[in-house]
Amino acid sequence: MTGVELCEPVQLYNILNQATRSSRLAERNYLCLIDARTKREYDESHLITAIRVKQDASGSYVVPPSVDLEFIRHCVVYDGTTNLLDVTSQTDATAREVDEERNARPGSALRCARVLQRYTRFPVQILRGGYERFTASYHFLRTQKVFWMPRELEDFLPYPVEIVPDKLYMGNSIQACHQQIQKDLKIQAHVNVSEEVDTFFPDDSDRVLHISVPDSPEADISPYFSEVCHYIDSNMRRGGVLVFSTLGISRCSTVVLAYLIHSCRLYLKNAWSYLQKCKSNIRPNRGFVQQLSDWETRVYLATITDISEPGY
Structure with a gap:
Protein backbone atom coordinates (compact mmCIF):
# COMPACT_ATOMS: atom_id res chain seq x y z
CA MET A 1 0.00 0.00 0.00
CA PHE A 156 -7.24 19.03 -26.17
CA LEU A 157 -5.60 22.47 -25.83
CA PRO A 158 -3.90 22.68 -22.44
CA TYR A 159 -3.97 25.92 -20.50
CA PRO A 160 -0.74 27.64 -19.42
CA VAL A 161 0.64 26.21 -16.18
CA GLU A 162 0.10 28.27 -13.03
CA ILE A 163 3.23 29.46 -11.22
CA VAL A 164 1.88 31.99 -8.69
CA PRO A 165 -1.77 31.23 -7.90
CA ASP A 166 -4.17 33.51 -9.79
CA LYS A 167 -1.30 35.76 -10.87
CA LEU A 168 1.54 34.24 -12.91
CA TYR A 169 1.25 31.71 -15.73
CA MET A 170 3.69 30.20 -18.22
CA GLY A 171 2.89 28.84 -21.65
CA ASN A 172 3.48 28.91 -25.40
CA SER A 173 2.58 31.22 -28.25
CA ILE A 174 -0.57 29.28 -29.20
CA GLN A 175 -1.96 29.70 -25.69
CA ALA A 176 -0.96 33.38 -25.70
CA CYS A 177 -3.07 34.00 -28.82
CA HIS A 178 -6.12 32.07 -27.62
CA GLN A 179 -8.87 34.48 -26.62
CA GLN A 180 -10.80 32.11 -24.34
CA ILE A 181 -7.66 31.21 -22.37
CA GLN A 182 -6.94 34.90 -21.74
CA LYS A 183 -10.52 35.38 -20.55
CA ASP A 184 -10.65 32.28 -18.34
CA LEU A 185 -7.36 33.08 -16.60
CA LYS A 186 -8.04 36.84 -16.46
CA ILE A 187 -4.76 37.59 -18.21
CA GLN A 188 -4.01 41.32 -18.24
CA ALA A 189 -0.41 41.37 -19.47
CA HIS A 190 2.09 39.33 -21.48
CA VAL A 191 5.81 38.78 -21.30
CA ASN A 192 6.66 37.62 -24.81
CA VAL A 193 10.07 35.91 -24.85
CA SER A 194 10.19 35.02 -28.53
CA GLU A 195 11.17 36.67 -31.78
CA GLU A 196 7.56 36.80 -32.97
CA VAL A 197 5.45 39.88 -32.21
CA ASP A 198 2.60 39.50 -29.71
CA THR A 199 -0.70 39.36 -31.61
CA PHE A 200 -3.18 39.38 -28.71
CA PHE A 201 -2.36 42.88 -27.44
CA PRO A 202 -0.93 44.34 -30.69
CA ASP A 203 -1.94 47.96 -30.05
CA ASP A 204 -1.31 48.18 -26.31
CA SER A 205 2.40 48.29 -25.57
CA ASP A 206 1.75 48.77 -21.83
CA ARG A 207 0.29 45.27 -21.69
CA VAL A 208 3.17 43.54 -23.48
CA LEU A 209 6.85 43.28 -22.62
CA HIS A 210 8.54 41.87 -25.71
CA ILE A 211 11.99 40.34 -25.26
CA SER A 212 13.15 39.35 -28.73
CA VAL A 213 15.90 36.75 -28.31
CA PRO A 214 16.59 33.49 -30.16
CA ASP A 215 16.60 30.18 -28.29
CA SER A 216 20.35 29.78 -28.68
CA PRO A 217 23.15 29.06 -26.18
CA GLU A 218 24.92 32.12 -27.60
CA ALA A 219 21.96 34.47 -26.95
CA ASP A 220 22.21 36.79 -23.94
CA ILE A 221 18.90 37.04 -22.12
CA SER A 222 20.31 38.15 -18.76
CA PRO A 223 20.20 41.94 -19.41
CA TYR A 224 16.39 41.64 -19.34
CA PHE A 225 16.09 39.84 -16.00
CA SER A 226 15.64 42.97 -13.87
CA GLU A 227 13.12 44.46 -16.29
CA VAL A 228 11.10 41.24 -16.37
CA CYS A 229 10.94 41.03 -12.56
CA HIS A 230 9.79 44.65 -12.26
CA TYR A 231 7.23 44.23 -15.06
CA ILE A 232 5.72 41.06 -13.59
CA ASP A 233 5.51 42.49 -10.07
CA SER A 234 3.88 45.72 -11.23
CA ASN A 235 1.34 44.00 -13.50
CA MET A 236 0.31 41.22 -11.10
CA ARG A 237 -1.47 43.90 -9.06
CA ARG A 238 -4.12 44.28 -11.77
CA GLY A 239 -4.52 40.67 -12.88
CA GLY A 240 -2.82 37.66 -14.40
CA VAL A 241 0.50 37.80 -16.26
CA LEU A 242 1.34 35.23 -18.91
CA VAL A 243 5.00 34.57 -19.72
CA PHE A 244 5.39 32.70 -22.98
CA SER A 245 7.82 31.70 -25.70
CA THR A 246 7.28 29.83 -28.96
CA LEU A 247 7.18 26.33 -27.41
CA GLY A 248 7.00 27.33 -23.75
CA ILE A 249 10.03 25.28 -22.74
CA SER A 250 13.32 27.21 -22.81
CA ARG A 251 13.13 31.00 -23.01
CA CYS A 252 9.98 31.54 -20.95
CA SER A 253 11.13 29.12 -18.26
CA THR A 254 14.44 31.01 -18.07
CA VAL A 255 12.83 34.36 -17.29
CA VAL A 256 10.34 32.76 -14.88
CA LEU A 257 13.26 31.17 -13.03
CA ALA A 258 14.95 34.57 -12.91
CA TYR A 259 11.75 36.00 -11.41
CA LEU A 260 11.51 33.24 -8.78
CA ILE A 261 15.15 33.84 -7.81
CA HIS A 262 14.73 37.61 -7.48
CA SER A 263 11.16 38.31 -6.38
CA CYS A 264 10.28 35.04 -4.60
CA ARG A 265 13.71 34.78 -2.95
CA LEU A 266 14.45 31.24 -4.08
CA TYR A 267 17.89 29.87 -4.86
CA LEU A 268 18.24 28.60 -8.42
CA LYS A 269 18.07 24.95 -7.31
CA ASN A 270 14.85 25.58 -5.37
CA ALA A 271 13.32 27.68 -8.14
CA TRP A 272 14.18 24.93 -10.64
CA SER A 273 12.61 22.22 -8.49
CA TYR A 274 9.47 24.31 -7.96
CA LEU A 275 9.05 25.20 -11.62
CA GLN A 276 9.63 21.59 -12.68
CA LYS A 277 6.71 20.56 -10.48
CA CYS A 278 4.55 23.13 -12.28
CA LYS A 279 5.76 22.10 -15.75
CA SER A 280 7.63 18.83 -16.08
CA ASN A 281 9.43 19.51 -19.38
CA ILE A 282 11.18 22.83 -18.75
CA ARG A 283 14.53 22.92 -20.52
CA PRO A 284 16.52 26.18 -20.64
CA ASN A 285 19.50 25.79 -22.95
CA ARG A 286 22.98 25.61 -21.43
CA GLY A 287 23.76 29.23 -22.13
CA PHE A 288 20.63 30.34 -20.28
CA VAL A 289 21.42 28.03 -17.35
CA GLN A 290 24.81 29.70 -16.94
CA GLN A 291 23.18 33.12 -17.07
CA LEU A 292 20.73 32.04 -14.35
CA SER A 293 23.67 30.90 -12.22
CA ASP A 294 25.29 34.32 -12.69
CA TRP A 295 21.97 35.95 -11.77
CA GLU A 296 21.78 33.88 -8.57
CA THR A 297 25.31 35.04 -7.69
CA ARG A 298 24.33 38.66 -8.34
CA VAL A 299 21.16 38.46 -6.22
CA TYR A 300 22.64 36.52 -3.28
CA LEU A 301 26.29 37.59 -3.57
CA ALA A 302 27.22 33.90 -3.69
CA THR A 303 26.90 30.93 -6.03
CA ILE A 304 24.56 28.51 -4.28
CA THR A 305 23.56 26.10 -7.06
CA ASP A 306 26.02 23.75 -8.75
CA ILE A 307 24.79 23.73 -12.35
CA SER A 308 27.27 20.99 -13.27
CA GLU A 309 25.01 18.51 -11.46
CA PRO A 310 22.73 16.31 -13.60
CA GLY A 311 19.36 17.83 -14.30
CA TYR A 312 20.42 21.37 -15.21
Whole structure:
Protein backbone atom coordinates (compact mmCIF):
# COMPACT_ATOMS: atom_id res chain seq x y z
CA MET A 1 0.00 0.00 0.00
CA THR A 2 1.38 3.38 -1.04
CA GLY A 3 -0.60 5.73 1.17
CA VAL A 4 -2.81 8.76 0.69
CA GLU A 5 -1.90 12.46 0.47
CA LEU A 6 -3.56 15.77 -0.27
CA CYS A 7 -3.46 17.39 -3.68
CA GLU A 8 -3.85 21.17 -3.84
CA PRO A 9 -6.19 22.55 -6.54
CA VAL A 10 -3.29 24.24 -8.34
CA GLN A 11 -1.43 20.92 -8.44
CA LEU A 12 -4.33 19.19 -10.17
CA TYR A 13 -4.72 22.15 -12.52
CA ASN A 14 -1.09 21.78 -13.57
CA ILE A 15 -1.37 17.99 -13.85
CA LEU A 16 -4.32 18.41 -16.21
CA ASN A 17 -2.43 20.93 -18.35
CA GLN A 18 0.89 19.17 -18.94
CA ALA A 19 1.84 18.69 -22.58
CA THR A 20 4.71 17.56 -24.77
CA ARG A 21 3.78 17.52 -28.45
CA SER A 22 0.16 17.10 -27.40
CA SER A 23 -1.77 16.96 -24.13
CA ARG A 24 -0.48 14.35 -21.70
CA LEU A 25 -4.09 13.45 -20.96
CA ALA A 26 -3.86 11.29 -24.08
CA GLU A 27 -1.25 9.06 -22.38
CA ARG A 28 -2.92 5.94 -21.08
CA ASN A 29 -0.91 5.69 -17.85
CA TYR A 30 -0.61 9.39 -17.02
CA LEU A 31 -3.68 10.34 -14.98
CA CYS A 32 -6.64 8.56 -13.41
CA LEU A 33 -9.10 11.14 -12.07
CA ILE A 34 -11.82 9.61 -9.89
CA ASP A 35 -15.11 11.29 -8.96
CA ALA A 36 -16.48 9.87 -5.69
CA ARG A 37 -19.64 11.99 -5.61
CA THR A 38 -23.16 10.78 -6.32
CA LYS A 39 -24.31 9.86 -9.82
CA ARG A 40 -26.61 12.87 -9.88
CA GLU A 41 -23.73 15.24 -9.06
CA TYR A 42 -21.45 13.56 -11.60
CA ASP A 43 -24.06 13.74 -14.36
CA GLU A 44 -24.68 17.40 -13.62
CA SER A 45 -20.98 18.20 -14.20
CA HIS A 46 -17.57 16.82 -13.35
CA LEU A 47 -13.89 17.52 -14.06
CA ILE A 48 -12.58 16.71 -17.53
CA THR A 49 -11.63 13.03 -17.98
CA ALA A 50 -13.01 12.13 -14.52
CA ILE A 51 -14.46 8.63 -14.06
CA ARG A 52 -17.25 8.10 -11.57
CA VAL A 53 -16.35 5.32 -9.13
CA LYS A 54 -19.07 2.81 -8.28
CA GLN A 55 -19.91 0.87 -5.12
CA ASP A 56 -20.87 -2.76 -4.72
CA ALA A 57 -23.86 -4.07 -2.77
CA SER A 58 -22.00 -3.71 0.53
CA GLY A 59 -21.13 -0.07 -0.13
CA SER A 60 -17.44 -0.70 -0.86
CA TYR A 61 -15.82 1.19 -3.72
CA VAL A 62 -14.91 -0.83 -6.80
CA VAL A 63 -11.82 -0.09 -8.89
CA PRO A 64 -12.91 0.97 -12.40
CA PRO A 65 -12.30 -2.04 -14.68
CA SER A 66 -11.00 0.16 -17.49
CA VAL A 67 -8.01 1.39 -15.44
CA ASP A 68 -4.78 -0.44 -14.59
CA LEU A 69 -3.82 1.48 -11.46
CA GLU A 70 -0.46 -0.24 -11.09
CA PHE A 71 0.96 1.80 -13.96
CA ILE A 72 -0.82 5.13 -13.36
CA ARG A 73 1.50 8.03 -12.46
CA HIS A 74 -1.19 10.29 -10.95
CA CYS A 75 -4.28 8.90 -9.27
CA VAL A 76 -6.44 11.74 -7.91
CA VAL A 77 -9.76 11.32 -6.10
CA TYR A 78 -12.27 14.02 -5.27
CA ASP A 79 -15.67 14.35 -3.69
CA GLY A 80 -17.69 17.50 -2.99
CA THR A 81 -15.80 19.49 -0.39
CA THR A 82 -13.37 17.23 1.50
CA ASN A 83 -10.52 18.77 3.49
CA LEU A 84 -10.01 15.57 5.45
CA LEU A 85 -6.25 15.56 5.59
CA ASP A 86 -6.06 19.10 7.01
CA VAL A 87 -5.38 17.39 10.36
CA THR A 88 -1.71 17.11 9.36
CA SER A 89 -1.26 20.83 10.02
CA GLN A 90 -2.36 20.57 13.66
CA THR A 91 -0.52 19.38 16.75
CA ASP A 92 0.03 15.65 16.98
CA ALA A 93 -2.38 15.17 19.87
CA THR A 94 -5.16 17.21 18.29
CA ALA A 95 -4.52 15.54 14.95
CA ARG A 96 -4.99 12.10 16.46
CA GLU A 97 -8.25 13.14 18.12
CA VAL A 98 -9.65 14.68 14.97
CA ASP A 99 -8.41 11.76 12.86
CA GLU A 100 -10.12 9.25 15.14
CA GLU A 101 -13.37 11.21 15.02
CA ARG A 102 -13.28 11.60 11.26
CA ASN A 103 -12.19 8.05 10.54
CA ALA A 104 -15.37 6.84 12.21
CA ARG A 105 -17.31 8.44 9.34
CA PRO A 106 -14.71 9.09 6.64
CA GLY A 107 -15.64 11.09 3.56
CA SER A 108 -16.25 9.40 0.24
CA ALA A 109 -12.93 10.60 -1.24
CA LEU A 110 -10.93 9.13 1.62
CA ARG A 111 -12.85 5.87 1.67
CA CYS A 112 -12.34 5.52 -2.06
CA ALA A 113 -8.64 6.43 -1.84
CA ARG A 114 -8.07 3.76 0.80
CA VAL A 115 -9.33 1.15 -1.63
CA LEU A 116 -7.34 2.47 -4.60
CA GLN A 117 -4.05 2.69 -2.70
CA ARG A 118 -3.86 -1.11 -2.56
CA TYR A 119 -3.25 -1.17 -6.31
CA THR A 120 -1.00 1.86 -6.99
CA ARG A 121 2.76 2.43 -7.04
CA PHE A 122 2.42 6.09 -6.10
CA PRO A 123 0.36 7.67 -3.29
CA VAL A 124 -3.29 8.26 -4.10
CA GLN A 125 -4.03 11.97 -3.95
CA ILE A 126 -7.19 13.52 -2.51
CA LEU A 127 -8.15 16.90 -3.95
CA ARG A 128 -8.23 19.43 -1.13
CA GLY A 129 -11.58 21.19 -1.06
CA GLY A 130 -12.98 18.75 -3.60
CA TYR A 131 -15.01 19.64 -6.65
CA GLU A 132 -16.46 22.80 -5.10
CA ARG A 133 -13.16 24.49 -4.37
CA PHE A 134 -11.50 23.41 -7.61
CA THR A 135 -14.29 24.64 -9.87
CA ALA A 136 -14.50 27.93 -7.96
CA SER A 137 -11.09 28.72 -9.47
CA TYR A 138 -11.13 26.58 -12.62
CA HIS A 139 -14.76 26.46 -13.74
CA PHE A 140 -13.61 26.07 -17.35
CA LEU A 141 -12.28 22.56 -16.62
CA ARG A 142 -15.67 21.08 -15.76
CA THR A 143 -17.80 19.21 -18.26
CA GLN A 144 -20.70 16.82 -18.74
CA LYS A 145 -18.77 14.73 -21.25
CA VAL A 146 -18.30 11.12 -20.11
CA PHE A 147 -16.44 9.35 -22.92
CA TRP A 148 -13.25 10.75 -24.47
CA MET A 149 -11.79 9.34 -27.65
CA PRO A 150 -7.95 9.23 -27.83
CA ARG A 151 -7.96 11.77 -30.67
CA GLU A 152 -10.08 14.18 -28.60
CA LEU A 153 -7.55 14.02 -25.79
CA GLU A 154 -4.65 14.54 -28.18
CA ASP A 155 -6.39 17.61 -29.60
CA PHE A 156 -7.24 19.03 -26.17
CA LEU A 157 -5.60 22.47 -25.83
CA PRO A 158 -3.90 22.68 -22.44
CA TYR A 159 -3.97 25.92 -20.50
CA PRO A 160 -0.74 27.64 -19.42
CA VAL A 161 0.64 26.21 -16.18
CA GLU A 162 0.10 28.27 -13.03
CA ILE A 163 3.23 29.46 -11.22
CA VAL A 164 1.88 31.99 -8.69
CA PRO A 165 -1.77 31.23 -7.90
CA ASP A 166 -4.17 33.51 -9.79
CA LYS A 167 -1.30 35.76 -10.87
CA LEU A 168 1.54 34.24 -12.91
CA TYR A 169 1.25 31.71 -15.73
CA MET A 170 3.69 30.20 -18.22
CA GLY A 171 2.89 28.84 -21.65
CA ASN A 172 3.48 28.91 -25.40
CA SER A 173 2.58 31.22 -28.25
CA ILE A 174 -0.57 29.28 -29.20
CA GLN A 175 -1.96 29.70 -25.69
CA ALA A 176 -0.96 33.38 -25.70
CA CYS A 177 -3.07 34.00 -28.82
CA HIS A 178 -6.12 32.07 -27.62
CA GLN A 179 -8.87 34.48 -26.62
CA GLN A 180 -10.80 32.11 -24.34
CA ILE A 181 -7.66 31.21 -22.37
CA GLN A 182 -6.94 34.90 -21.74
CA LYS A 183 -10.52 35.38 -20.55
CA ASP A 184 -10.65 32.28 -18.34
CA LEU A 185 -7.36 33.08 -16.60
CA LYS A 186 -8.04 36.84 -16.46
CA ILE A 187 -4.76 37.59 -18.21
CA GLN A 188 -4.01 41.32 -18.24
CA ALA A 189 -0.41 41.37 -19.47
CA HIS A 190 2.09 39.33 -21.48
CA VAL A 191 5.81 38.78 -21.30
CA ASN A 192 6.66 37.62 -24.81
CA VAL A 193 10.07 35.91 -24.85
CA SER A 194 10.19 35.02 -28.53
CA GLU A 195 11.17 36.67 -31.78
CA GLU A 196 7.56 36.80 -32.97
CA VAL A 197 5.45 39.88 -32.21
CA ASP A 198 2.60 39.50 -29.71
CA THR A 199 -0.70 39.36 -31.61
CA PHE A 200 -3.18 39.38 -28.71
CA PHE A 201 -2.36 42.88 -27.44
CA PRO A 202 -0.93 44.34 -30.69
CA ASP A 203 -1.94 47.96 -30.05
CA ASP A 204 -1.31 48.18 -26.31
CA SER A 205 2.40 48.29 -25.57
CA ASP A 206 1.75 48.77 -21.83
CA ARG A 207 0.29 45.27 -21.69
CA VAL A 208 3.17 43.54 -23.48
CA LEU A 209 6.85 43.28 -22.62
CA HIS A 210 8.54 41.87 -25.71
CA ILE A 211 11.99 40.34 -25.26
CA SER A 212 13.15 39.35 -28.73
CA VAL A 213 15.90 36.75 -28.31
CA PRO A 214 16.59 33.49 -30.16
CA ASP A 215 16.60 30.18 -28.29
CA SER A 216 20.35 29.78 -28.68
CA PRO A 217 23.15 29.06 -26.18
CA GLU A 218 24.92 32.12 -27.60
CA ALA A 219 21.96 34.47 -26.95
CA ASP A 220 22.21 36.79 -23.94
CA ILE A 221 18.90 37.04 -22.12
CA SER A 222 20.31 38.15 -18.76
CA PRO A 223 20.20 41.94 -19.41
CA TYR A 224 16.39 41.64 -19.34
CA PHE A 225 16.09 39.84 -16.00
CA SER A 226 15.64 42.97 -13.87
CA GLU A 227 13.12 44.46 -16.29
CA VAL A 228 11.10 41.24 -16.37
CA CYS A 229 10.94 41.03 -12.56
CA HIS A 230 9.79 44.65 -12.26
CA TYR A 231 7.23 44.23 -15.06
CA ILE A 232 5.72 41.06 -13.59
CA ASP A 233 5.51 42.49 -10.07
CA SER A 234 3.88 45.72 -11.23
CA ASN A 235 1.34 44.00 -13.50
CA MET A 236 0.31 41.22 -11.10
CA ARG A 237 -1.47 43.90 -9.06
CA ARG A 238 -4.12 44.28 -11.77
CA GLY A 239 -4.52 40.67 -12.88
CA GLY A 240 -2.82 37.66 -14.40
CA VAL A 241 0.50 37.80 -16.26
CA LEU A 242 1.34 35.23 -18.91
CA VAL A 243 5.00 34.57 -19.72
CA PHE A 244 5.39 32.70 -22.98
CA SER A 245 7.82 31.70 -25.70
CA THR A 246 7.28 29.83 -28.96
CA LEU A 247 7.18 26.33 -27.41
CA GLY A 248 7.00 27.33 -23.75
CA ILE A 249 10.03 25.28 -22.74
CA SER A 250 13.32 27.21 -22.81
CA ARG A 251 13.13 31.00 -23.01
CA CYS A 252 9.98 31.54 -20.95
CA SER A 253 11.13 29.12 -18.26
CA THR A 254 14.44 31.01 -18.07
CA VAL A 255 12.83 34.36 -17.29
CA VAL A 256 10.34 32.76 -14.88
CA LEU A 257 13.26 31.17 -13.03
CA ALA A 258 14.95 34.57 -12.91
CA TYR A 259 11.75 36.00 -11.41
CA LEU A 260 11.51 33.24 -8.78
CA ILE A 261 15.15 33.84 -7.81
CA HIS A 262 14.73 37.61 -7.48
CA SER A 263 11.16 38.31 -6.38
CA CYS A 264 10.28 35.04 -4.60
CA ARG A 265 13.71 34.78 -2.95
CA LEU A 266 14.45 31.24 -4.08
CA TYR A 267 17.89 29.87 -4.86
CA LEU A 268 18.24 28.60 -8.42
CA LYS A 269 18.07 24.95 -7.31
CA ASN A 270 14.85 25.58 -5.37
CA ALA A 271 13.32 27.68 -8.14
CA TRP A 272 14.18 24.93 -10.64
CA SER A 273 12.61 22.22 -8.49
CA TYR A 274 9.47 24.31 -7.96
CA LEU A 275 9.05 25.20 -11.62
CA GLN A 276 9.63 21.59 -12.68
CA LYS A 277 6.71 20.56 -10.48
CA CYS A 278 4.55 23.13 -12.28
CA LYS A 279 5.76 22.10 -15.75
CA SER A 280 7.63 18.83 -16.08
CA ASN A 281 9.43 19.51 -19.38
CA ILE A 282 11.18 22.83 -18.75
CA ARG A 283 14.53 22.92 -20.52
CA PRO A 284 16.52 26.18 -20.64
CA ASN A 285 19.50 25.79 -22.95
CA ARG A 286 22.98 25.61 -21.43
CA GLY A 287 23.76 29.23 -22.13
CA PHE A 288 20.63 30.34 -20.28
CA VAL A 289 21.42 28.03 -17.35
CA GLN A 290 24.81 29.70 -16.94
CA GLN A 291 23.18 33.12 -17.07
CA LEU A 292 20.73 32.04 -14.35
CA SER A 293 23.67 30.90 -12.22
CA ASP A 294 25.29 34.32 -12.69
CA TRP A 295 21.97 35.95 -11.77
CA GLU A 296 21.78 33.88 -8.57
CA THR A 297 25.31 35.04 -7.69
CA ARG A 298 24.33 38.66 -8.34
CA VAL A 299 21.16 38.46 -6.22
CA TYR A 300 22.64 36.52 -3.28
CA LEU A 301 26.29 37.59 -3.57
CA ALA A 302 27.22 33.90 -3.69
CA THR A 303 26.90 30.93 -6.03
CA ILE A 304 24.56 28.51 -4.28
CA THR A 305 23.56 26.10 -7.06
CA ASP A 306 26.02 23.75 -8.75
CA ILE A 307 24.79 23.73 -12.35
CA SER A 308 27.27 20.99 -13.27
CA GLU A 309 25.01 18.51 -11.46
CA PRO A 310 22.73 16.31 -13.60
CA GLY A 311 19.36 17.83 -14.30
CA TYR A 312 20.42 21.37 -15.21
